[in-house]
Amino acid sequence: MAVSAGGIEQALAASIPSLARTPEPFRVLDAEGRCEGYQPDLTDDELRSMYRWMVFGRQLDERGLQLQRQGRLGVWGPMIGQEAAQAGLGQAMRPGDWIFPSYREAIALSMRGLELTELFAYYRGLYWPADPFATGVFPVQIVIGDQALHAVGAGIGFALQQQRHVAIGVVGDGATSQGDFLEALNFAGVFNSQAVLFVQNNHWAISVPRTRQTASETLAQKGLAQGVTGVLVDGNDALAVYAASHWAIERARRGDGPALVEALTYRVGAHTTADDPRRYQPPEEIDEWRRRDPLPRMRRYLEERQLWDEDAQREAVREALARIDHAVEEAEAMPVPTLREYVEVAT
Numbered sequence: 001m002a003v004s005a006g007g008i009e010q011a012l013a014a015s016i017p018s019l020a021r022t023p024e025p026f027r028v029l030d031a032e033g034r035c036e037g038y039q040p041d042l043t044d045d046e047l048r049s050m051y052r053w054m055v056f057g058r059q060l061d062e063r064g065l066q067l068q069r070q071g072r073l074g075v076w077g078p079m080i081g082q083e084a085a086q087a088g089l090g091q092a093m094r095p096g097d098w099i100f101p102s103y104r105e106a107i108a109l110s111m112r113g114l115e116l117t118e119l120f121a122y123y124r125g126l127y128w129p130a131d132p133f134a135t136g137v138f139p140v141q142i143v144i145g146d147q148a149l150h151a152v153g154a155g156i157g158f159a160l161q162q163q164r165h166v167a168i169g170v171v172g173d174g175a176t177s178q179g180d181f182l183e184a185l186n187f188a189g190v191f192n193s194q195a196v197l198f199v200q201n202n203h204w205a206i207s208v209p210r211t212r213q214t215a216s217e218t219l220a221q222k223g224l225a226q227g228v229t230g231v232l233v234d235g236n237d238a239l240a241v242y243a244a245s246h247w248a249i250e251r252a253r254r255g256d257g258p259a260l261v262e263a264l265t266y267r268v269g270a271h272t273t274a275d276d277p278r279r280y281q282p283p284e285e286i287d288e289w290r291r292r293d294p295l296p297r298m299r300r301y302l303e304e305r306q307l308w309d310e311d312a313q314r315e316a317v318r319e320a321l322a323r324i325d326h327a328v329e330e331a332e333a334m335p336v337p338t339l340r341e342y343v344e345v346a347t
């Protein structure tokens with residue numbers, strides 16, 4: 001049954017007080033992709049576009065791994081299994097918002113306007129050619145958790161300048177144990193930063209499982225002690241992630257406070273191409289999460305609403321591969337910069 005636009009967010013807002021405190025995440029789609037009661041506040045085109053980005057991410061991962069194995073990329077950090085978390089977040093951001101990412105957010109960054117050529121150039125060991133002020137996409141952060149500080153600082157800047165933009169810092173579960181992340185949360189609360197910290201809880205920080213990472217029952221509740229609203233959401237449910245992110249981002253934009261969104265998902269692939277997860281990840285755990293694959297879940301929802309079919313799927317894959325091939329070609333044609341050029345870019 002279709003309910004009024006924004007129905008999901010009303011339901012979400014009603015459950016906010018408990019969402020950081022219980023281990024039960026906010027969810028819109030059931031495991032079969034059925035929508036439980038309300039329809040999202042998104043047009044048919046937006047829904048299709050979100051899913052196309054998820055398909056793009058899946059193709060990009062496959063190609064990224066191949067390119068690294070062929071020696072054409074230095075490293076690749078797969079995001080397989082985390083596509084819904086990223087597409088939901090990317091869809092909720094607006095032009096003028098800034099994103100401070102880790103190394104596992106290619107879908108969200110592409111949705112915000114980062115050219116894939118620029119990402120490939122970076123992973124080929126060139127510099128970061130993208131202008132963050134043109135797209136709002138800041139360079140990939142390798143130092144775990146630092147980007148939380150940058151996002152919160154930018155969010156304080158937006159507030160001071162009375163600009164209605166929001167800064168989003170994206171980190172993994174492991175990053176939430178870092179001092180930088182916890183200090184960022186504290187500053188966010190004290191200075192009412194127009195920031196949202198978005199945690200992709202993929203259950204592993206390389207070989208350290210979530211259970212050994214922190215005794216906190218949820219990561220979202222880490223915000224509560226700092227006066228930062230926490231929201232726990234099913235990260236494999238693109239519609240729920242969109243609703244939670246949109247709610248948090250629009251609230252921060254109004255100056256009503258920062259938020260910490262925890263998207264519960266799973267790292268189905270390796271940490272990076274330099275890792276062998278077979279040495280530590282239980283195969284039955286991977287199998288269990290493979291069954292919760294966010295792509296078929298979203299696809300079934302779209303098919304049920306007659307917004308998707310086999311032809312659309314074929315076209316989405318074709319479009320993704322064309323985009324990727326074009327970017328590979330462009331990145332491989334980029335000259336290796338001289339030392340002087342490196343220094344000029346860095347300063």
Ligand SMILES: Cc1ncc(C[n+]2csc(CCOP(=O)(O)OP(=O)(O)O)c2C)c(N)n1
Pocket residue numbers: 102104142143144171172173174175176202204205206267271
């Ligand atoms: C300050 C710091 N310490 C350690 C590392 C090495 N390192 C790289 S990735 C990683 C795990 C991060 O896990 P998580 O935050 O959960 O993100 P994920 O890789 O799972 O997306 C670590 C410890 C680093 N890059 N920076």
